[in-house]
Amino acid sequence: MIEKCRVGYxxxxxxxxxxYVNVYxxxxxxxxxxxxxxxxxYIDKKKISCDIVKLDEAIKTGASKEVCQKISEECPNPVGxxxxxxxxPDGMSVEAIFxxxxxxxxxxxxxxxxxxxxxxxxxxxTDEAAIxxxxxxxxxxxxxxxxxxxxxxxxxxGFIEYKFNTDLKPRPKINEDGTVDFHSLENLNHIxxxxxxxxxxPEDRGEEGIDCLNRxxxxxxxxxxxxxxxxxxxxxxxxxxxxxxxxxxxMLEGDKIFVSDVLELVDVGPQTGDIDYDGNVLIKxxxxxxxxxxxxxxxxxxxxVEGAEVIAGGTITLNRGVQGKTKAxxxxxxxxxxxxxxxxxxxxxxxxxEADSILHSKVIxxxxxxxxxxxxxxxxxxxxxxxxxxxxxxxxxxGTNTTVAVGVDPAMKxxxxxLKKILNDLGxxxxxxxxxxxxxxxxxxxxxxxAPEKQEMMTKTMRNVIMLEQEIAKNKKxxxxxxxSIGEEQNAIIRVADAAYPGTKIVFxxxxxxxxxxxxxxxxxxDGAEVRLSAY
Numbered sequence: 091m092i093e094k095c096r097v098g099y100x101x102x103x104x105x106x107x108x109x110y111v112n113v114y115x116x117x118x119x120x121x122x123x124x125x126x127x128x129x130x131x132y133i134d135k136k137k138i139s140c141d142i143v144k145l146d147e148a149i150k151t152g153a154s155k156e157v158c159q160k161i162s163e164e165c166p167n168p169v170g171x172x173x174x175x176x177x178x179p180d181g182m183s184v185e186a187i188f189x190x191x192x193x194x195x196x197x198x199x200x201x202x203x204x205x206x207x208x209x210x211x212x213x214x215x216t217d218e219a220a221i222x223x224x225x226x227x228x229x230x231x232x233x234x235x236x237x238x239x240x241x242x243x244x245x246x247x248g249f250i251e252y253k254f255n256t257d258l259k260p261r262p263k264i265n266e267d268g269t270v271d272f273h274s275l276e277n278l279n280h281i282x283x284x285x286x287x288x289x290x291x292p293e294d295r296g297e298e299g300i301d302c303l304n305r306x307x308x309x310x311x312x313x314x315x316x317x318x319x320x321x322x323x324x325x326x327x328x329x330x331x332x333x334x335x336x337x338x339x340x341m342l343e344g345d346k347i348f349v350s351d352v353l354e355l356v357d358v359g360p361q362t363g364d365i366d367y368d369g370n371v372l373i374k375x376x377x378x379x380x381x382x383x384x385x386x387x388x389x390x391x392x393x394x395v396e397g398a399e400v401i402a403g404g405t406i407t408l409n410r411g412v413q414g415k416t417k418a419x420x421x422x423x424x425x426x427x428x429x430x431x432x433x434x435x436x437x438x439x440x441x442x443x444e445a446d447s448i449l450h451s452k453v454i455x456x457x458x459x460x461x462x463x464x465x466x467x468x469x470x471x472x473x474x475x476x477x478x479x480x481x482x483x484x485x486x487x488x489g490t491n492t493t494v495a496v497g498v499d500p501a502m503k504x505x506x507x508x509l510k511k512i513l514n515d516l517g518x519x520x521x522x523x524x525x526x527x528x529x530x531x532x533x534x535x536x537x538x539x540x541a542p543e544k545q546e547m548m549t550k551t552m553r554n555v556i557m558l559e560q561e562i563a564k565n566k567k568x569x570x571x572x573x574x575s576i577g578e579e580q581n582a583i584i585r586v587a588d589a590a591y592p593g594t595k596i597v598f599x600x601x602x603x604x605x606x607x608x609x610x611x612x613x614x615x616x617d618g619a620e621v622r623l624s625a626y
Contacts, residue, residue: 092190095228098123098153102138102169103193109138109162111145112193113152121229123153128231132189136169138162168192173203175210175236181301184212184237190230200225207236213304215239237302245296247313251289254279256342278339280368281349287340288332288347290317322349337386338369351387358383358398370404379415395420405441412437414451425457434471448473448481466587468494474597479584485591485605495597496582497616502572503599509569516562523558527551584614585626596621 091114092101098116102109113124126149133140140162148159171191177184184207191197203221215237224234258277281287296309317325322336334340338351351369355362359378365371370387379397383389388404395408397417406422411430418434420426425441434451437443443455446463450470453459458478461468466482473479474495485492530548534540540548584596586609594605596614603614603621613624 092228094226095190095230097121097229097231099190099228099230100124100129100132100149100152101190101193102132103158104165104168105160107163108160109140109165110158110160111140111148113148113157113159115152115154115156122231124149125231126150128187128189131174135174136166138166138169139164168195170196171198173198173206175207177210177212177302180307181303181305182239182241182299182307183235184210184215184302186224186234186236187232188224188228188230188234190228198225203236212237212302214300215302239301239307240299242299242307242309243297244309245294245312248293248315249291249313250315250317250345251291252342252347253285253287253289254281254340254342258341277362278353278365278367279341281334281338281340282368283334283337285334286331287323287334287349288317288319290315290330290332292330317347318345319347320349322351323347336369339367353385357393371402379417389422406439411445426455429463443475462587468492477582481586482588483591484584484586484589485594487591489591489593491593491595492591493595493597494584496584497597497599498572506569506572509565509572512565513562513569516558516565520555520558520562523551523555527555582616586610586612586614587626590614 092099095114096117098121099114101112101114103112111129116123126146129145129149130142132138133145144159144161148157148161151157169192171188173186173188175184175186188198200218200221204216207216217236217238220234220236258279293312293314295312298309299307301307317332319332322334322338324333324335325331326333332347334349336349336351338349339353340347340349342348352372353365353367353369354372354374355365357375357378358365358373358381364382366384368386371383371385371389373383373389373391373393376393377383377391377395377398377400382399382401384401386403388406389400389402390407390409391400392409394410395412395418397415399419400406401419401421403423405424406420406426406428408420408426408428411428411432412418412420412434413432414434416433416435420431420434420437422438423440426437426439426443428445430447430449431437431445431451431453432447432449434453437451437453439455439457441455442457443453443459445461447465447467448459448461448469448471449467451473452471453473455475457476458480459473459475461481468479468481468484469486470490470492472493472495476498477496479494479496484494527548530540530544530551533544534548582598588610590605590609590612592605592607596603596605598616598621601616601619601621609623611626613626615622615624
């Protein structure tokens, strides 16, 4: 009997009259009995001839009580304790099942087992604790893992984190009352210059492992990614951030990132909603009534603008003009060029306005207004410019009420006087605050520090000075712009290449004249307190 063995096991024994098998039940119910499969492997491995039926009967009976059964007349050579070793195909583990020796034969020890697995090719990961576990407990038939390779540390794929919505699906907003708002569709990814549009997370290649045969084991391949992008983008110095060089919008096509400061659309209407864009806007089709385009740069519309609102920080170009329906609002920080302007509620340009026809619209330009195209008409409405108005025809034979005005509006002159007073008052306030600030600083230098209430007063005074300087700068800018406009109005003129018709009101600042008869090929200028007719 093998005292250390707790599981059920069998042990062959040569006696004078033949080969016997001794079968011992497990010492506790939690341990398994001997198995016929293990006994069959044993006799097959060691080429032992015996009565298999009797062997099977003995194994079955031995599950619950000790049995000694003769199974052969022959006595084979005794076999010492041995193991069947198995190296997994991936080389990452070595397993062993141990088998008991013949009665009186030798047992394995630690060095013999290590020598056996070394002979099998094992060069790394031998687990002496597992070997000692067998040597201490002798659980025959159990699978022992005697060596383990070092598993590779698996890496992770690289990926790109997009800092914008890559799945834009414009949807109209549902208002609380159940109505549908087609103006707010959120169909653009707006960005500012300097914004990070994507972050690259590099791949982690992992670390190689080593198997029991001392062979390198590579981690699985990982995905390598790089930024794919178009114009107006730059990669940060560390190569991990993709940064926009312009303000505009960003979009993803496939796996390529595009940034543009020009927004191109076919039409503006329910399918796009209102447009509010930091950059230039190009509309290839029409702008439907009731919708709005706002851009910090230029706006160009190839089609027709209906009763819509078009506001640009730069120039507005309207290739087919505006059919305003008394609702259109067109406003440009610079110039406006249009084929025609008809029935517009308001048209304003910080520079010049050029159109073939201006009909029944309220139009203001800080520069000049020109209607010298094929038709060259200004009919109806109120048309005002600071420097000059030029047209082929002003008014018409039907006597339609038409106002054309040049020079500075009297209200602007009043505003200029107001600004003079405001700037004077602000200047006095600034002097007083600076005097107080200087007194507090001298006190601080003399005493080394200020009392808490004095320190608070000093901080508040400095804050007020900064706010005051900002207010002065703002009013000064407006003052200079008005003063420049008033200076330029001295040469203001209205030129008519064909005819000015009765019903037309000519205005120069606070002086006006009603045209009572048709005037051909002429100019109107201011002469003192009256408007005078002059040669073209």
